[in-house]
Amino acid sequence: MKTLFNNYVNTFKGLSTEVWWLSLITLINRAGTMVIPFLSLYLTKSLNFTPSDVGWIMSAFGLGSVVGSWLGGKLTDKIGFYKVMVFSLLATGGLFIVLQFLNTFILFCLGIFLVMLVADMFRPAIFVALSAYSKPENKIRSVTLIRLAINLGFSAGPAIGGIIITSLSYGGLFWVDGITCILATLVLVNVLNPKKVKTLDDVKTENPKSVYGDKAFLIFFMAMVLFGVVFLQYFSTMPLYYKDAHFLSEFEIGLLLGLNGFLIFVFEMPLIKWLENTRFTKTGLMLFGAILTGLSFVILNFTNWAGVLVIGMLLMSFGEMIAFPFSNAFALDRAKKGNQGEYMALYSISFSIAHIFGHNTGLQLIDKVGFDNTWYIITLLAALCVFLLFLLSQYLNALKRRKEKIKNEEEKEILWI
Template sequence: MSAAPITEPSASRTLPRAFWALWVCQLVNRLGSFVQPFLVLYLTQDRHLSAGTAGAVAAAVGAGSVVSQFVGGWLSDRVGRRATMLICFFGTAVALVLLGSARSMPMIWATAFAVGLLGDLFRAAVSATVADLLEPGERVRAYGLLFWAINLGFSVSTVSAGVLASLGYGLLFWLNAGTSVVAGIVIWTMVPETRPKLEEGTSRRPLLPVVLRDRIFIGMVLIQIGYATIYFQGYSTLPLAMARDGLPSSLYGTVIGLNGVVIVILQPLLVKRLATFDRPKLVGVSMLIVGLGFGLGAVVHNWWGYALSVVVWSIGEIGFAAVIGAVFADIAPTDLRGGYMGIFGMSFGFGSVIGPLAGPNALQHLGPTMTWIGVALLGVVIFIAQYALSPAIQARTAENAATA
């Protein structure tokens, strides 16, 4: 991969105060992510619902999250980035409290969907705000720092939530809501509106007609769905495969925990170097590493072999996550940047649905060896597709930079 001049970071410039406010919001929001990992346990143990019903309620949160990506992107272009984030954080706090106090099934269903819908509105708005605030050469560093904050916060929250849950599940809802309010206050006091203003006499274009004519963007979205399908094998097929090999669930927790450890340790060391590579091609190579990392499952059957697999695909995830937001920001039209980022996030959500459906079924009917080989082959396919699309992405990036 050769370095591309447009992606060179501006090392001399300090990132603006508003960016660091967004960084704090990401960290606080993830530090308080107590409810979702323990939602099924809460519903089965505290509300005495069946496992199937509890799983369906958790799926309602996921469905809300998928819709949220698109809605959040649309809102950030129409009403503003700052307003969208405020709706997200303060609205999520209310939804969490209502879910924690809901007794009837209709109320539980409605509030679960609301938590998913409101909880992810900020994602596209944050991504668009970073692109608004920073020059193209600074975005890789910024998105990398946000990714690191997310993983640091989530690593802490998953450990502390287990301790807090022993004191009562109700506490998780209130603390999660409290951190959401804190994040909202940070946005209210420290983040200005950054949505680019339209030229006088012009109106904002509708999103979908533009997207449907954008073959480069549609190609990228399809590739991301493939990548997300691979990535979510780590939370669906991997624990089942380890169980088939006779490994206890506690070992799965240790092995998957390496993902956060690798990211928290290595990502700050690698982000400056990653910013010097050709972004679209780095995305392709990173996705290939993730696919091949999961593919190691075809030949390993003990805990350290699975641990090695996790370490390999975690390194690929670092490269992917550090630059993918910048790539989508580079190709998005300025006036529809929020909507583009929202559809990008939505594509990842689709993969989060497809992956847990495809992987476990393949494991059941084809066995672990063929399943993991299939995952690796999917990684090769999306790598080839991404590499083939890279020249067009670079041309669009240069065009947008010249007319910005």
């Protein structure tokens, strides 16, 4: 047992102090994101919106995320990630508190759009911050540590959120979310050195390549949109499935969603450390993660046994553990070719687009064709994601062979001369 514990601790060694601080800031911030998993329940149970209304609200959520990610990437390249992160965290805190007072369909659409616009400016900024603060050999583990903080927050958040809803009301969730964002801002401005950040922000890529001309990244982008659509069902349609099809309480739903964060907290870092030392490529691992996530939906139709919900959560959690860190690492590697903010913004936008279409599509489908047929359709989308990742792998292999051929021909030419 002691050896296992020591091996687990060793997976965290070598990461910079700044990465640890960024992880703590992320943990404080994400501990309050308990609103998000319960948003569809809040809108249907407390504000009496229809599933169709909720679908359009979640599209506004995603549209705000797209605009925010794009704007965050542009501002990160212009003024630096530190200023973007401070503004995003502080403003998001105030906006989350205000959001609870909006109770009409139009106002809530506008409110959630603005909240996500400001909140998701943070995402490309923190990716660039990680790249700046991490040694090349530690970037995947640095990203994994941030995800660990996110999921530790998500692990506690839904469970605490279920308790708050049961004992108080949904309104308390918005207060907690807002206050934790403000607390995260206070930690950020007190522990990270702006002068050091400014120096890092001034580092630019010579002759940067536009992300929109990077064919491999665009294939990757489309695959991530599909993966996001599939994955996000766990935060909109799945809570409704738990409640309406399996009659779970909000507290039980919170515990089940919290299981995801707990599994990631315990297993992700050792798993990533091990996978880094295998012969598997980043694209191959992303592909495998997408397969596991797709399987988590199709098994739901095999039985009415409540235990299948836990099995589905296990499959999705391990699929997420594998797909997300290596997709982050792939994006960071490609970002070396151009402006990092632009690349990481497009990576973030892939999930923002998934927010626009994923929640709405899932909610409209369960309203029109029921849960079982919805899970089959989501599984097909996961299969399409796997196909695109396979194409990406083949394309990259072809590029690699072409470069090796050119290199060999150049070497032969030098020898001939």
